Amino acid sequence: MNLTLKIWRQKDAKAKGKFVTYKINDISPDCSFLEMLDILNEQLVEKDEEPVAFDHDCREGICGTCSLYINGRPHGPDEAVTTCQLHMRKFKDGDTIVIEPWRAKPFPVIKDLIVDRYAFDKIIQAGGYISVNTGGVPDANAIPVPKEKADLSMDAASCIGCGACVAACKNASAMLFVSAKVSQLALLPQGKTEAKRRVQKMVAKMDELGFGNCTNTYACEAECPKEISVENIARMNREFLGAKIGGNKKEK
Amino acid sequence: MARTGFYQSSLTKKYVMALAGLFLITFLFVHLGINLLVLCKGSANYEARELFNIAAHFMGTNVLIKIFEVVLFGGFIIHIIYGFVLQIQNWMARPKRYKKENFSFTSPFSKFMIHTGIIIFIFLIIHLFDFYFKAKIYGDVKEVIYDGKHYHDLGLLVIDKFQHLGFVIFYVVILIFLGFHLHHAFQSVFQSLGLNHPRYMPVLKTISLIISIILPLGFMIIPLVIYFGNY
Numbered sequence: 001m002n003l004t005l006k007i008w009r010q011k012d013a014k015a016k017g018k019f020v021t022y023k024i025n026d027i028s029p030d031c032s033f034l035e036m037l038d039i040l041n042e043q044l045v046e047k048d049e050e051p052v053a054f055d056h057d058c059r060e061g062i063c064g065t066c067s068l069y070i071n072g073r074p075h076g077p078d079e080a081v082t083t084c085q086l087h088m089r090k091f092k093d094g095d096t097i098v099i100e101p102w103r104a105k106p107f108p109v110i111k112d113l114i115v116d117r118y119a120f121d122k123i124i125q126a127g128g129y130i131s132v133n134t135g136g137v138p139d140a141n142a143i144p145v146p147k148e149k150a151d152l153s154m155d156a157a158s159c160i161g162c163g164a165c166v167a168a169c170k171n172a173s174a175m176l177f178v179s180a181k182v183s184q185l186a187l188l189p190q191g192k193t194e195a196k197r198r199v200q201k202m203v204a205k206m207d208e209l210g211f212g213n214c215t216n217t218y219a220c221e222a223e224c225p226k227e228i229s230v231e232n233i234a235r236m237n238r239e240f241l242g243a244k245i246g247g248n249k250k251e252k
Numbered sequence: 253m254a255r256t257g258f259y260q261s262s263l264t265k266k267y268v269m270a271l272a273g274l275f276l277i278t279f280l281f282v283h284l285g286i287n288l289l290v291l292c293k294g295s296a297n298y299e300a301r302e303l304f305n306i307a308a309h310f311m312g313t314n315v316l317i318k319i320f321e322v323v324l325f326g327g328f329i330i331h332i333i334y335g336f337v338l339q340i341q342n343w344m345a346r347p348k349r350y351k352k353e354n355f356s357f358t359s360p361f362s363k364f365m366i367h368t369g370i371i372i373f374i375f376l377i378i379h380l381f382d383f384y385f386k387a388k389i390y391g392d393v394k395e396v397i398y399d400g401k402h403y404h405d406l407g408l409l410v411i412d413k414f415q416h417l418g419f420v421i422f423y424v425v426i427l428i429f430l431g432f433h434l435h436h437a438f439q440s441v442f443q444s445l446g447l448n449h450p451r452y453m454p455v456l457k458t459i460s461l462i463i464s465i466i467l468p469l470g471f472m473i474i475p476l477v478i479y480f481g482n483y
Contacts, residue, residue, distance in 0.1 A: 008351075019351065023316045048288075053436070068352060069352075071352055072350065072352040072353055072354050072355050073354065073355070073356065083353075083422030093350070098351055098352045100350055100351060102354070103346050103348050103349065103350055104345060104346055105344065105345050105346065105347055106345075121279070168356055170342070170354060170363060171342035171343070171345055171346070172345035172346040173342070173345070203262065203263055204261060206262070207262050210344070210345055211262075211345055212266065212341060212342040212344075212346070213262045213266065213338045213342055214266065214444075215338075215342070215362060215365060215440075216362060216436070216443045216444065217358050217359065217362040217363055218358045218359070218362070219354060219356035219358050222356040222357055222358050223356055230443070231448060231450065233443065234443050234446045234447075234448035235446065236263075236446070237263060237266070237267075237443070237444060237445060237446035238445075238446025238447070240261075240446075241263075241267060241445065241446055244264070
């Protein structure tokens with residue numbers, strides 16, 4: 001396959017950045033998208049040019065490190081896969097592929113296609129945990145959990161925090177990510193104790209970081225590589241409303 | 253976190269937006285119900301436009317309705333202001349836009365709520381000047397007498413307006429945009445308030461579709477019937 005790549009190049013966080021066009025030839029359709037970029041980078045290094053910086057780690061769709069906004073879609077044109085699981089057979093010979101970094105105020109570009117997603121960690125730090133002191137391993141069946149709840153919680157927990165929801169949303173809203181993290185804990189008895197405080201703190205942090213508001217367009221759900229449902233967003237809305245109305249005194 | 257001045261979380265704004273919107277939808281139904289009376293032609297029991305004029309008189313003079321009128325204006329203002337605030341925040345959340353914009357397969361109407369909203373807002377102002385202010389402020393409306401009581405002939409005002417084709421087309425086009433807005437609006441309320449359920453959400457989406465068709469269609473009938481019918 002012969003392709004034309006339009007890639008966002010930005011030297012560092014402060015640089016202005018621009019699109020640079022590269023021609024790449026003889027790419028196998030069985031090649032993964034990141035392998036294609038590896039090939040490009042090898043060619044750039046041979047020519048003594050700066051390789052394209054992009055995030056990647058496990059390359060098997062579970063770590064949430066890879067990103068890339070490919071031809072107007074986060075993680076490219078395939079359904080329910082991360083960029084590392086995307087193959088070149090999804091493109092046609094002679095295609096022009098536009099590759100951009102995630103665009104959102106809370107996700108500033110560090111270099112080329114790499115953005116700083118520390119904002120997600122800050123949201124988790126605000127309340128996405130269960131406060132349990134260390135101790136002996138509890139008995140597995142000591143706390144009964146209904147199967148349906150466990151399944152829903154597991155579905156929410158499959159969020160890998162890649163940020164595709166923010167990238168896809170026309171408002172750069174982080175609602176799908178935050179709601180998945182709120183849901184996975186709020187659905188289980190262990191997470192119930194701190195549920196009210198958690199949802200308020202995580203939403204407050206999300207707002208503070210400058211993510212947009214949800215307009216129920218559901219582009220996040222359509223683009224999520226882990227197919228996280230927008231029902232989680234509704235659950236978070238419900239939890240938050242409940243916490244505001246029925247919660248204790250105002251959280252600091 | 254520092255909460256200086258007037259702070260409201262993004263979710264609280266969404267609740268307010270949803271509730272105000274739902275309230276405005278109920279208003280549209282009442283508005284449509286009364287408006288359709290203007291199409292009642294005279295019969296042995298009542299004159300042409302009599303039912304509409306009496307209903308309009310009731311809406312304009314009843315104390316409870318007058319109080320509710322203030323609530324209604326409040327609902328509009330809150331929905332509009334919050335809509336703008338949320339939209340500006342959303343634009344600010346992505347200062348650098350994509351070269352190739354997102355084309356996710358989602359409801360197309362949900363992506364243009366601010367645009368259809370602005371169209372409806374501009375229409376609302378024109379609409380108020382056309383009828384509401386004319387009746388309330390200028391008072392240049394003819395009077396009619398039913399059973400010895402004086403009423404404003406607001407029905408005549410409506411019928412006169414819709415004798416002009418341009419006016420009829422303008423209203424019909426705007427009402428199509430109202431339909432686009434409502435299509436996303438109604439079902440969105442339940443998502444925003446967290447009142448969704450896998451079993452009922454498809455039903456709510458169907459209701460949303462029905463509302464987005466019957467409300468604009470109901471309003472459209474009025475100018476069309478007046479223009480093409482013999483009024």
